[in-house]
Amino acid sequence: MEGTYWDRVETIQRDGLKKLQLKRLNKTFERAKKSRFYRDRLPETINSLDALKDIPFTTKSDLRSSFPNGMLSVPQEEIIRLHSSSGTTGRATVIYHTRSDIDSWADLVARSMYMTGVRKSDVFQNMMGYGLFTGGLGLHYGSERLGALTIPASSGNSIRQIRLMKEFNSTVIHITPSYALHLYILFQEECIDPVSDLHLRIAFLGAEPYSEETRKRIESLYGLDAFNSYGLSEMNGPGVAFECPVKEGMHVWEDSYILEVVDPETGDLLSDGEEGEIVLTTLKREGMPVIRYRTGDIASVFPGECPCGRTHRRISRIKGRTDDMLIIKGVNLYPMQIEKILMDIPEVGNNYLIEIEKIDYLDSINIKVEVRPEIFHGDIIELENLKKRIVEDLKNEILIHPRITLVEPNSLPRSEGKAVRVVDNRSK
């Protein structure tokens, strides 16, 4: 018989959860101390979770400087997989996994997918890139663990994606929101209505920031439920936190991670409800435990219990990243806030560049938008209205008043994966 929960630990009482966390944390210390990096940074054991706040943070630059194996806690022959990120800035980092790590990861992803309603009778088409990027393989292993029929479609090749969906009646997809919107145009050209002609019912949207409006648009265009998730390669990848059917925040799997929210400037612990930087500690990882990792992601913890019955705390959407916070005319602003609004204007989509300059000693935001053939109808009024609409939306939602510059198609930089969409010219 099918239950609501994948694992009994999802509804564990909070005090039981804390006991489990402390036990696993001490085990993690014991493992981590075998690595060069953590050898002298950790106590043998701690007696209460409160003592965790006195343990030093681990940062991205720690991961870089201990590259390639300063944080390895087991002999390398025990490692069966690595994921490495070149990062958009700076040197590479690597995360090592033992067989048991891959196993725990797959189980967490399976638990997450099961929570959203995926069952073994589902057909899961994974349209994310496979490879060093953790998004593709992470959900692949989770889906197989769950028992769904898994199609490793990977990214790109839209015609094949559509064919696979039709031939195998895919019910669940993993896709970037911008690709979902792009693919919809192709469906229209092929005269396929995704709602009536396909069998999709669940989508996992990832790898890009997107707003609630974009989620709702994709849900109605495809006739499915789309779920938010949170993960980062340092903490395995997908499966750190996932939305339940209530869709109010993402449950962080606290039996596998310790969640803290800290003030990004002082590092002090913040209470639930306060916005700050997410700090995570792995509780089950053997190959490369990471303790008090400063994720750089800004979010807050939802106070209170979730109606779904799971006791693991929920975090909000990621508001931005500490390392790319902008200060415009004295106001703190994350590029993601601008991006979300821009991506919600269909004519803009992904084709924009945010430039920050100083003009007459004042900060000024210039947003370049490509006039692609699809949106160009030879009409000046239409173009000027588009400019006005972008300015209005940004002014209303985040109180900035940017300049909009329309540019020719393909004149903005393109890149694989994460595009560079913000250029700060002020420091020059």
Add this chain to the structure above:
Amino acid sequence: MASQVTVFVENKPGRIARITRILGNNNINIRAITISDMGEYGLINILTNDPDSASDVLSKEGFSVSRKYVIGVIMKDRPGGLADIAEYLNKSTINISNAYGFILKEGDKAVLILEVDDFDRAEEVIRKGGFHTLTEGELHNI
């Protein structure tokens, strides 16, 4: 029906030269060219002998191109020729969004190109007024 191609360009040096070069290399003759300048960008309206090819080659070169039907009215190249038609259109409440003219090779006639909002009605009204409107074929041959 005659049509022009409208091209989106950033206001930076060499864009018009590049567009006319592309058309020239493809043996497309430009009859008239006008620019709506909006500061950081502009729309270039080009009337050619072959709008289909003009649109194709410019799109292939990566430009955003739009086709628009225009009305070409033949008028005598004499003082008051333009006034005649302008007055007539004004009386018929045809809304003109853009207009430009050029003189034919023979020298005694001029063509007035009109961009209008309601194309079908405008063309009918102009014909009824006894003016001659150019077909795509005629435009091709002049």
